[in-house]
Amino acid sequence: MVLSGVKKNDKCRIKQVMGGGYARKRLYELGLNSGAELKMVKNDFGPIIVSMSGSKLAIGRGLASHIVVEKE
Amino acid sequence: MQNIALVGNPNSGKTTLFNVLTGSNQHVGNWPGVTVEKKEGSFKHKGALYNVVDLPGTYSLGAYSEDELVARDFIVKGNPDVVINVVDATNLERNLYLTTQLLEMGANVVVALNMMDEAESKQIMISTKDLSEALGVPVISTVAAKKKGIQELIDGTLKAMNQEPRKIVFTYGKEIDEEISKIRDLLKDESLPYPDDWTALKLLEGDQEMLSIVEKMDQVKTHLKSLQADNVDYELDIVDKRYAYVNGITKKCVVKPAEEIVTATDKIDRILTSRLFGLPIFGLIMYLVFQLTFVVGSDILGGYVETAIEIFGEFVEGWLVSVGSPDWLVSFVIEGFVGGVGAVLVFVPLIMVLYFFLAILEDTGYMSRAAYIMDGIMRAVGLHGKTFISMIVGFGCNVPGIMATRTLENKKDRMIAILINPFMSCGARLPIYLVFIAAFFPNNGGLVLFIIYALGIGMALLMGKLFSKTLFKGESSHFIMELPPYRLPSPTSVLRDMWEKVWDFVKRAGTVIFAVVALLWVMSVLPMGVEPYSQESILGRVGQFIAPLFAPAGFGTWQASVSLFAGIAAKEAVVAVLGMVYAGVSEGSELVNAIRDSFTTLSAVSFLVMTLLYTPCAAVIATVKKETNSYKWAAFMAIYPFVLAWSLAVLVYQIGSLMGF
Numbered sequence: 001m002v003l004s005g006v007k008k009n010d011k012c013r014i015k016q017v018m019g020g021g022y023a024r025k026r027l028y029e030l031g032l033n034s035g036a037e038l039k040m041v042k043n044d045f046g047p048i049i050v051s052m053s054g055s056k057l058a059i060g061r062g063l064a065s066h067i068v069v070e071k072e
Numbered sequence: 073m074q075n076i077a078l079v080g081n082p083n084s085g086k087t088t089l090f091n092v093l094t095g096s097n098q099h100v101g102n103w104p105g106v107t108v109e110k111k112e113g114s115f116k117h118k119g120a121l122y123n124v125v126d127l128p129g130t131y132s133l134g135a136y137s138e139d140e141l142v143a144r145d146f147i148v149k150g151n152p153d154v155v156i157n158v159v160d161a162t163n164l165e166r167n168l169y170l171t172t173q174l175l176e177m178g179a180n181v182v183v184a185l186n187m188m189d190e191a192e193s194k195q196i197m198i199s200t201k202d203l204s205e206a207l208g209v210p211v212i213s214t215v216a217a218k219k220k221g222i223q224e225l226i227d228g229t230l231k232a233m234n235q236e237p238r239k240i241v242f243t244y245g246k247e248i249d250e251e252i253s254k255i256r257d258l259l260k261d262e263s264l265p266y267p268d269d270w271t272a273l274k275l276l277e278g279d280q281e282m283l284s285i286v287e288k289m290d291q292v293k294t295h296l297k298s299l300q301a302d303n304v305d306y307e308l309d310i311v312d313k314r315y316a317y318v319n320g321i322t323k324k325c326v327v328k329p330a331e332e333i334v335t336a337t338d339k340i341d342r343i344l345t346s347r348l349f350g351l352p353i354f355g356l357i358m359y360l361v362f363q364l365t366f367v368v369g370s371d372i373l374g375g376y377v378e379t380a381i382e383i384f385g386e387f388v389e390g391w392l393v394s395v396g397s398p399d400w401l402v403s404f405v406i407e408g409f410v411g412g413v414g415a416v417l418v419f420v421p422l423i424m425v426l427y428f429f430l431a432i433l434e435d436t437g438y439m440s441r442a443a444y445i446m447d448g449i450m451r452a453v454g455l456h457g458k459t460f461i462s463m464i465v466g467f468g469c470n471v472p473g474i475m476a477t478r479t480l481e482n483k484k485d486r487m488i489a490i491l492i493n494p495f496m497s498c499g500a501r502l503p504i505y506l507v508f509i510a511a512f513f514p515n516n517g518g519l520v521l522f523i524i525y526a527l528g529i530g531m532a533l534l535m536g537k538l539f540s541k542t543l544f545k546g547e548s549s550h551f552i553m554e555l556p557p558y559r560l561p562s563p564t565s566v567l568r569d570m571w572e573k574v575w576d577f578v579k580r581a582g583t584v585i586f587a588v589v590a591l592l593w594v595m596s597v598l599p600m601g602v603e604p605y606s607q608e609s610i611l612g613r614v615g616q617f618i619a620p621l622f623a624p625a626g627f628g629t630w631q632a633s634v635s636l637f638a639g640i641a642a643k644e645a646v647v648a649v650l651g652m653v654y655a656g657v658s659e660g661s662e663l664v665n666a667i668r669d670s671f672t673t674l675s676a677v678s679f680l681v682m683t684l685l686y687t688p689c690a691a692v693i694a695t696v697k698k699e700t701n702s703y704k705w706a707a708f709m710a711i712y713p714f715v716l717a718w719s720l721a722v723l724v725y726q727i728g729s730l731m732g733f
Contacts, residue, residue, distance in 0.1 A: 022136065022481060023550040028311040029132045030552065031166045039332070045347050046448040047457070047551050054194060054332065055163040056341075058444045060457075060551030 004064035012069040080158030082129035083556035089216035161191035180237040202325040363518040369422030408593035431569040435561035454540030466496030482549035492532040494688035500643035626675030626725035685717035
């Protein structure tokens, strides 16, 4: 499944970031690389918000739909 | 003097630490050639003076933004004796990613493990001793906001200053390591601005700056091309390896609670970013900011300043006359200087209050929520959510507003953000509204002000939409933004922030505005023998020449025209000129009365529309030139808002007249 499909309060682990270019590298540099564990904080409208090792990141919906995750 | 550089992620408390270290011994400038702000300061310790440079906050040291380039350039070429890496203890993994990059560069690093109190309240336990051993550099725990651990940090820094940094040998796995050494060998005989192995590493990461440096080195280029042909791309692998290294370290030194603790931030965010309440609350906050700015800044404090300037003016006039000064000197000092510059200074309290609230919004962490909330609306008009932050900064002054667009990585997003920023009404335009509000809407000041600002935002969004459909087509880049935890704003940092801006405003009043006012005064008394500030003066003639242009908008008087003309030099000059030409001396109430006599309510409204939207001041146009590196865009920035403002002002006046206002 993709990150934008994860429900609020569910945890997941990143398997792969699809697509390329700058956004992918930026995600990697912020620690959103394969294996990273996330918790969905908010997923209703606009960018999603995830929590990752204590910090919160807002990620655009389009980008979040390119992040492949597996549920924990 | 020895140099210390401060590096860290955004929101790591780097600037707070800088303020604690240097106190009031600091100055703000620009890095040469770029518009990135450079903060420098110094502190004394045991009689020796140390220079501290606050590098821009970054997550990484790539070549993606000017901020990153400036930071890494200084670390490599500026030869700092020590690099203090400010690390947010509540988010060690991501912060240490930057640390690994500093170590790769061979910098002499001292880690300030900041916000230890917040980490403790989240039950995150970090062993500084283990962390220091694992990283091979000194680690000192601090709470910059509470001035804890500062002495230890200074001691550790000075101790590190006299030691060679321990060379860390990184491994990125056999394959990448071999590739690095291959490229390094090819670079051996070239003269490079950076260390060989670091350049090699960055080339494998696809770093644009490095690629342009090796552009003429055929051997290296051929090799990189062959890698590309074989589809070898290590860019993300290298990032992964760094994180693997960091995770290895944090496993050894950090103990975290099994279940993340629900913080106050989480609870507040549930409301402030909620679908239902997020936007209305944001609107309410902005409305309150403007109401308070108006009430406290203008109604309460503004009056005192006005009285003070009046008394000062009378005193100076009395003194000048008593010592037998010639009439022209009295006229220049009282009407030109006290009148013109004074008309601007009256608004210092107001600017102060506005900046005070903007600094609080920034300091508490609300600003990034505003960008988040606005992303939906911004995206609907083809803009990036972060554009909104540059727009809010523009409320203070469009120059930093345009600079703030640098956080937009996509060229298209950035160009649009730059071109629409001047519609965000800056602090210098505020005095114009206030004079007109006092004359025509004395009972609804806050509301009218809110409408003016909202019109500016609306126009910015509209033009944004237009530009994204015409001049800059294509997808807007992705939204990725950190939402830092809410923090109580630190009074010192809010006041310092406010003071810096206010002082800037005062300095401008004393220099640029004074020069403009002096020039206008000269224009108003020449040619010799004319009635000063009359239609026959040069000033009057210039105004008369332009005036017909504004007749369809209802303010085709030479006075209004010449004030708009002066406003292109600096927006503050609009009120200064109105003061000179209408009141002779611009003591507040006299000017207000004169304006009430010379404008109708309708022409006042169309004049406000004009001043809100027309050509930005010279400083903004110069900034656009600098940021876009193009005279074409600078010229565009000067012309299109004028056309737009004029058309709208005419529309307002003509329709209003038809409707019988």
